[in-house]
Amino acid sequence: MNIDLIRAAARRLEGHVRHTPLLSSPFLDDIAGKRVLVKPECLQHTGSFKFRGGWSAVSALDPDIRKRGVIAFSSGNHAQGVAMAAAAHGVPAVIIMPADAPRMKIDNTRALGAEVVLYDRAGGESREDIGQKYSEARQLTLIKPYDDPQVIAGQGTTGLEIAAQARAEGVETADVLVCCGGGGLTSGIALALEADAPDLRARPCEPQGFDDTTRSLASGKIERNTTLSGGICDAIVTPEPGKLTFPILSRLCGPGIVVTEDQALDAMALAFSRLKIVVEPGGAVALAAALFHSQETKGDAVIAVCTGGNVDPDMFKTALNRTS
Amino acid sequence: MNIDLIRAAARRLEGHVRHTPLLSSPFLDDIAGKRVLVKPECLQHTGSFKFRGGWSAVSALDPDIRKRGVIAFSSGNHAQGVAMAAAAHGVPAVIIMPADAPRMKIDNTRALGAEVVLYDRAGGESREDIGQKYSEARQLTLIKPYDDPQVIAGQGTTGLEIAAQARAEGVETADVLVCCGGGGLTSGIALALEADAPDLRARPCEPQGFDDTTRSLASGKIERNTTLSGGICDAIVTPEPGKLTFPILSRLCGPGIVVTEDQALDAMALAFSRLKIVVEPGGAVALAAALFHSQETKGDAVIAVCTGGNVDPDMFKTALNRTS
Numbered sequence: 131m132n133i134d135l136i137r138a139a140a141r142r143l144e145g146h147v148r149h150t151p152l153l154s155s156p157f158l159d160d161i162a163g164k165r166v167l168v169k170p171e172c173l174q175h176t177g178s179f180k181f182r183g184g185w186s187a188v189s190a191l192d193p194d195i196r197k198r199g200v201i202a203f204s205s206g207n208h209a210q211g212v213a214m215a216a217a218a219h220g221v222p223a224v225i226i227m228p229a230d231a232p233r234m235k236i237d238n239t240r241a242l243g244a245e246v247v248l249y250d251r252a253g254g255e256s257r258e259d260i261g262q263k264y265s266e267a268r269q270l271t272l273i274k275p276y277d278d279p280q281v282i283a284g285q286g287t288t289g290l291e292i293a294a295q296a297r298a299e300g301v302e303t304a305d306v307l308v309c310c311g312g313g314g315l316t317s318g319i320a321l322a323l324e325a326d327a328p329d330l331r332a333r334p335c336e337p338q339g340f341d342d343t344t345r346s347l348a349s350g351k352i353e354r355n356t357t358l359s360g361g362i363c364d365a366i367v368t369p370e371p372g373k374l375t376f377p378i379l380s381r382l383c384g385p386g387i388v389v390t391e392d393q394a395l396d397a398m399a400l401a402f403s404r405l406k407i408v409v410e411p412g413g414a415v416a417l418a419a420a421l422f423h424s425q426e427t428k429g430d431a432v433i434a435v436c437t438g439g440n441v442d443p444d445m446f447k448t449a450l451n452r453t454s
Numbered sequence: 455m456n457i458d459l460i461r462a463a464a465r466r467l468e469g470h471v472r473h474t475p476l477l478s479s480p481f482l483d484d485i486a487g488k489r490v491l492v493k494p495e496c497l498q499h500t501g502s503f504k505f506r507g508g509w510s511a512v513s514a515l516d517p518d519i520r521k522r523g524v525i526a527f528s529s530g531n532h533a534q535g536v537a538m539a540a541a542a543h544g545v546p547a548v549i550i551m552p553a554d555a556p557r558m559k560i561d562n563t564r565a566l567g568a569e570v571v572l573y574d575r576a577g578g579e580s581r582e583d584i585g586q587k588y589s590e591a592r593q594l595t596l597i598k599p600y601d602d603p604q605v606i607a608g609q610g611t612t613g614l615e616i617a618a619q620a621r622a623e624g625v626e627t628a629d630v631l632v633c634c635g636g637g638g639l640t641s642g643i644a645l646a647l648e649a650d651a652p653d654l655r656a657r658p659c660e661p662q663g664f665d666d667t668t669r670s671l672a673s674g675k676i677e678r679n680t681t682l683s684g685g686i687c688d689a690i691v692t693p694e695p696g697k698l699t700f701p702i703l704s705r706l707c708g709p710g711i712v713v714t715e716d717q718a719l720d721a722m723a724l725a726f727s728r729l730k731i732v733v734e735p736g737g738a739v740a741l742a743a744a745l746f747h748s749q750e751t752k753g754d755a756v757i758a759v760c761t762g763g764n765v766d767p768d769m770f771k772t773a774l775n776r777t778s
Contacts, residue, residue, distance in 0.1 A: 151472060153497060156538075157565065172730040173477060214480075234727070241481065402770070403558070406496040406732040406763030439730030443774040446726070450767040 131279050131374060133325040136286035136318060139186040143287055146185055146218070148174050152295045152433075155404040162424040165431035167299060168417060169292055170407045172439030176210035176242070178365070178413065179288055179315055179437050180275075184211030186284025187273045188219050196221050201270040203227075203257040205364050206235025207438050208275040213244035224270060226260050231364065232442050251359055276314030277372035285315040289322025289332070292433060296330060303329040304429035305384060307416035309437040310334030310343050311366035313375030319435070320382035330433070333384040335419040337363040337391055337412070343371045343379065344386025352376055362391050362445065365412030365438050387426055393418040398449035401436060411445065413438035455603050455698060457649040460610035460642060463510040467611055470509055470542070472498050476619045476757075479728040486748040489755035491623060492741060493616055494731045496763030500534035500566070502689070502737065503612055503639055503761050504599075508535030510608025511597045512543050520545050525594040527551070527581035529688050530559025531762050532599040537568035548594060550584050555688065556766050575683055600638030601696035609639040613646025613656070616757060620654060627653040628753035629708060631740035633761040634658030634667050635690035637699030643759070644706035654757070657708040659743040661687040661715055661736070667695045667703065668710025676700055686715050686769065689736030689762050711750055717742040722773035725760060734765035735773075 150173050158166040171179035188200060199222035202212040209225040216223035223244040227236055228251035240246050249260055265272045274281060292306060306323060308316040313334065320332035334343045340361055345353040354370045361367060371379060389397075394411045397418035401409045409417065413436050420427070420434040474497050482490040495503035512524060523546035526536040533549040540547035547568040551560055552575035564570050573584055589596045598605060616630060630647060632640040637658065644656035658667045664685055669677040678694045685691060695703060713721075718735045721742035725733045733741065737760050744751070744758040 148475060148477075151475060151497065153472070157562075170730075173475065177730050238481075399767075402732055402767070406494075406501050408726055408730040408732060443723075443726070443777055447771055447774060450771060453767055 131282055131378065133321055135279055135283040136290065136322055139280065139283035140287045140290055142189040143182060143185055143284065147182055147287065149291060150174060152299060153405045153407070157404045158400065158421060161421045162432060164424055166420050167301065167431060167433045168405060169288065169433065169435045170405070171288060171435060171437050172407055172409050172413055176214050177438055177440045178207035178211065179285060180207040180211030181214060182287055183281035183284035183314060184208065184215040184273065187278060187280040188212065188215040190280040191271060195271055199223060199268065199270045200273050201261055201265050202273045202275065203261045204275055205231045206440060207365050209235065209239040209244065210242060212273050213239050213242035217243040224264055226257050230359065232440065234442050235440050276312030277374045279374065282314050282318045282374065286318025286322045288315065288435065289319035290326060292319065293323055293326035293330065296327060296433060301431045304431045304433055305427040306330050306332045306433045307335050307387065307419045308332055308435045309366050309413055309415040310336055312368040312372045313343060313379050314372070315437065316383065317375040317378035320378055324382055331384045332382060334379065334386045335416040336366065336386060336388055337361055337394060337415055338388055340367050341386065341388045344388050346371050346376060347379060347383065347386050363394060363412035363415060365410055366415065387419040387423050389415055389418040389423065393422045395449040395452055397421055399453045402450065403453065407436065408439040408441065408446065409436045410438050410441035455606055455645070455702065457645055459603055459607040460614065460646055463604065463607035464611045464614055466513045467506060467509055467608065471506055471611065473615060474498060476623060477729045477731070481728045482724065482745060485745045486756060488748055490744050491625065491755060491757045492729060493612065493757065493759045494729070495612060495759060495761050496731055496733050496737055500538050501762055501764045502531035502535065503609060504531040504535030505538060506611050507605035507608035507638060508532065508539040508597065511602060511604040512536065512539040514604040515595060519595055523547060523592065523594045524597050525585055525589050526597045526599065527585045528599055530555045530563070531689050531764060533559065533563040533568065534566060536597050537563050537566035541567040548588055550581050554683065556764065558766050559764050600636030601698045603698065606638050606642045606698065610642025610646045612639065612759065613643035614650060616643065617647055617650035617654065620651060620757060625755045628755045628757055629751040630654050630656050630757045631659050631711065631743045632656055632759045633690050633737055633739040634660055636692040636696045637667060637703050638696070639761065640707065641699040641702035644702055648706055655708045656706060658703065658710045659740040660690065660710060660712055661685055661718060661739055662712055664691050665710065665712045668712050670695050670700060671703060671707065671710050687718060687736035687739060689734055690739065711743040711747050713739055713742040713747065717746045719773040719776055721745055723777045726774065727777065731760065732763040732765065732770065733760045734762050735769065737762035
């Protein structure tokens with residue numbers, strides 16, 4: 131896993147990925163006590179950065195292998211990213227999703243042309259086992275959500291854009307806060323920043339109770355979450371950091387930042403009122419860290435990646451109700 | 455009023471304006487029955503395109519005149535655009551606002567450093583008269599919301615961006631739908647398209663009951679709205695098309711498109727779920743026309759400008775409630 135894979139992914143993504151802008155608001159700067167720049171990947175195709183990794187992985191396959199189809203397991207955003215990338219390449223996609231994933235994510239994945247297989251997240255069977263079974267029966271290529279070099283490379287293109295955009299904004303030294311599940315986006319961004327903006331430092335952000343990466347970075351070895359359900363930040367809940375991603379996170383990232391669910395909801399409401407973007411709870415964790423934990427960050431500015439916006443209206447209203 | 459003024463405004467705005475992307479979703483294409491491209495000016499500084507005109511006008515002033523300050527009358531978006539532009543230039547701003555404007559717009563305008571003067575929109579005194587009074591007493595320069603060449607030039611920079619972005623997307627012939635109040639944005643975009651993309655045609659979009667521009671274009675002379683209050687699309691309610699803007703609209707634009715308030719609310723909900731952007735009712739009128747009146751448009755694609763996102767949480771929840 132290296133910067134050349136990320137640059138190659140950027141070339142394959144060109145013309146297909148959306149280059150998201152950097153947003154800002156003086157009202158957010160006031161809250162954080164420093165300049166806040168937001169990379170709204172909720173505006174990416176399919177409503178999250180996962181389209182980058184999906185496209186990168188599908189486009190990297192040998193055409194003869196790709197045409198048999200791909201398979202992915204995902205609580206929703208990776209599912210949609212892979213489904214749309216597969217459809218654009220004209221190949222079938224099977225997506226294994228937890229039955230308790232937000233309805234909108236399940237519906238969207240089906241509408242994007244994928245065959246959706248639901249499983250019980252609280253039950254005994256791991257999604258990895260189910261995925262393996264389908265993959266073998268139909269000769270589908272498994273596209274993992276984060277522990278795959280081409281997926282990490284695709285997510286890392288976000289970091290290439292941030293490096294160039296931060297320079298254009300005159301930001302030299304800053305923490306780049308990233309909502310972190312398995313660490314695909316965080317490690318990809320960390321590698322891109324190491325190459326193109328070494329004074330920007332990636333930092334994983336997680337919700338309280340699901341802070342496996344923060345604890346793993348602190349202890350120096352992979353730590354697991356004790357539970358995988360019950361939180362509102364479903365998009366970034368994974369059992370533990372990935373085997374490919376954790377060494378990269380350990381080498382390059384600053385300490386993790388942990389926020390409460392209430393802080394994530396408040397960040398959603400502020401993204402609504404100040405940036406005019408729709409962010410899901412898991413996608414608002416880094417913005418919550420930027421706004422409410424800025425004393426834990428270094429530099430005159432802080433950059434936060436809002437990773438996704440696939441949120442049901444009821445959950446969004448819960449966030450809005452905190453402001454009115 | 456000509457294209458050279460718009461190109462000069464683009465040079466003054468460079469580095470200060472946000473270049474908003476073009477967004478899209480296959481789900482919106484399905485509703486319209488053709489490709490839909492959305493220019494989200496809700497993501498512009500201050501949450502609406504009005505920042506462009508405000509910056510253009512303030513930056514065009516002679517420094518000795520500018521330092522005395524500026525004054526504007528506005529239901530909210532022009533107010534914020536002028537307030538932020540004045541603050542960035544280090545000069546005072548007085549803003550005359552209707553007392554029934556959304557609270558968020560009044561609060562934001564004050565927070566951006568402007569002195570806000572409220573007036574009764576239903577009463578007898580015109581905002582123009584009040585503005586004139588302040589302007590004379592304090593030697594402030596009045597920045598009109600649309601009938602000012604430098605304001606039209608600033609708004610027209612949106613059209614320069616649309617022309618280049620449509621070309622990059624392979625769109626040659628299309629209607630460009632614009633939420634229309636006094637016609638500053640619509641006429642500016644029309645002039646920019648005439649120069650840079652003559653096969654793209656600007657079309658004003660209005661809410662039912664406040665369709666002065668549509669009726670004026672149909673009759674060939676300026677027609678007034680019979681009422682100025684009671685609607686939810688406050689951002690684009692003006693008495694009649696402007697004296698500078700109407701001749702441009704007449705010469706260059708296609709017929710107006712009128713949508714219902716319910717269609718504007720549905721467009722807000724779809725912008726939430728499919729584009730992850732926050733749009734106010736008046737800013738969603740063009741998207742509503744693209745989605746629900748596409749049979750009135752020409753070309754294989756339709757481009758809609760979402761002009762603003764300064765909406766109170768309660769109104770936004772009203773839109774979300776239509777989907778759940």
